[in-house]
Amino acid sequence: VELVRRRFGGRSRGLVRGIGDDAAVFRTARPGELWVATTDMLVEKVDFRAGWLRPEDLGHKALAVNLSDVAAMGAVPRYALAALALPRSGAASWIARFYRGWTGLARRSGVALIGGDLSRSPGGIQVAVTVLGSSRSGIVYRSGGRPGDLLYVTGTLGCAAAGLHLLRRGRRRAVGGAARRALQAQARPEPRCEVGAWLARSGFARAMIDLSDGLSTDLARLCSASSVGAEVDIERLPLFREASGWGLDPVRLALDGGEDYELLVAVPAARAPRLERAYLRRFPPLTRIGRLVAGRGVSALTGSGPRRLPPRGFDHFFGGR
Ligand SMILES: [Mg+2]
Numbered sequence: 114v115e116l117v118r119r120r121f122g123g124r125s126r127g128l129v130r131g132i133g134d135d136a137a138v139f140r141t142a143r144p145g146e147l148w149v150a151t152t153d154m155l156v157e158k159v160d161f162r163a164g165w166l167r168p169e170d171l172g173h174k175a176l177a178v179n180l181s182d183v184a185a186m187g188a189v190p191r192y193a194l195a196a197l198a199l200p201r202s203g204a205a206s207w208i209a210r211f212y213r214g215w216t217g218l219a220r221r222s223g224v225a226l227i228g229g230d231l232s233r234s235p236g237g238i239q240v241a242v243t244v245l246g247s248s249r250s251g252i253v254y255r256s257g258g259r260p261g262d263l264l265y266v267t268g269t270l271g272c273a274a275a276g277l278h279l280l281r282r283g284r285r286r287a288v289g290g291a292a293r294r295a296l297q298a299q300a301r302p303e304p305r306c307e308v309g310a311w312l313a314r315s316g317f318a319r320a321m322i323d324l325s326d327g328l329s330t331d332l333a334r335l336c337s338a339s340s341v342g343a344e345v346d347i348e349r350l351p352l353f354r355e356a357s358g359w360g361l362d363p364v365r366l367a368l369d370g371g372e373d374y375e376l377l378v379a380v381p382a383a384r385a386p387r388l389e390r391a392y393l394r395r396f397p398p399l400t401r402i403g404r405l406v407a408g409r410g411v412s413a414l415t416g417s418g419p420r421r422l423p424p425r426g427f428d429h430f431f432g433g434r
Contacts, residue, residue, distance in 0.1 A: 116208070116209065125191065127141070128140075128227060131225065131228070137194075137228045139192065146248070147247065147251075149246045150245050155242075156237070157236075158237055161174070175240045176224070178304075180222055183306070183309070184304055184323060187248055188309075189247060189248060190244050190245075191225065192224065192226075195241070196240070197211070197229070197231055197240055197241075198238070211240075222306050253313045253378075256320065258379040259379075264377065264380075264401065264402050264403045265402065266351065266376065267399055268375040270353065270366070270370070271367040273373050275366055276298050276299025276300070279295055279359070295356070311393070317384055318378045318379070322334060323374055324376070325371065326371045327369045328350075328368050329425050330426030332377060333424040342408040343405050343411045345402055345422060347415050350367045351398065351400045352364065352366075370426075
């Protein structure tokens with residue numbers, strides 16, 4: 114704990130006491146400010162394989178998946194806590210490598226590590242991370258969508274799932290090109306913190322969710338929370354087309370692959386042209402992929418007409434990575 118405190122312990126305005134007492138202390142006295150809290154657990158052999166991710170990658174990814182949830186609320190991440198359970202052998206160097214990967218992303222995102230726990234695991238590695246974030250310009254919920262809203266996604270869909278496929282086939286390294294992008298997306302996802310906060314602050318986002326389990330599953334979640342249906346225009350999806358070279362279907366990967374950690378956002382149709390003009394160049398690409406409709410269920414618009422799109426993304430109790 115002392116090593117983590119000295120080398121990786123966070124500092125920030127508002128933080129009164131970080132790691133080192135029984136609990137962290139921070140100040141939240143701003144009027145109109147709302148806070149969000151989220152936690153996510155990564156369990157070896159369920160959520161990741163130790164042979165496929167280096168400790169640095171796991172440190173990055175454990176933080177990234179939580180930052181992605183904060184981004185999907187339109188909040189700015191501020192504080193993080195991490196609880197690790199590790200097998201005895203090599204624990205000290207493993208912890209230092211984990212936090213080296215963590216720190217790169219934490220610094221860029223302005224997140225201070227303010228606490229956590231260390232324990233020994235009789236089995237595999239377990240990592241539980243909690244992130245707190247704040248917003249002074251409103252929170253964006255999954256439930257805010259209305260029929261007629263246009264749906265947009267950031268980035269490319271299916272890249273991380275293609276990376277998982279490469280890992281399963283024993284491919285751990287790639288110097289460049291599509292394989293490197295896919296492995297990078299799987300090991301070091303880039304949470305869309307800036308975009309999420311911008312979409313909320315600028316008032317374009319009416320409903321938002323991050324894509325952790327695949328578009329088909331996460332869009333169904335947004336629809337169900339908003340009591341609407343949706344139509345997805347398959348031809349507009351920002352696909353990772355290179356995956357077809359590995360015998361994979363880029364459309365299936367985009368719909369059901371998961372772990373993209375991109376944002377899916379519903380925007381009132383009347384505001385969409387302004388969004389497309391105002392969207393900042395330095396952000397990842399933003400693609401319009403469909404719209405919310407009255408009723409229930411998600412359908413896919415294809416060249417041969419609409420068909421139902423069942424949620425087939427990742428499910429912890431009916432699938433495994
Ligand atoms: Mg989420």
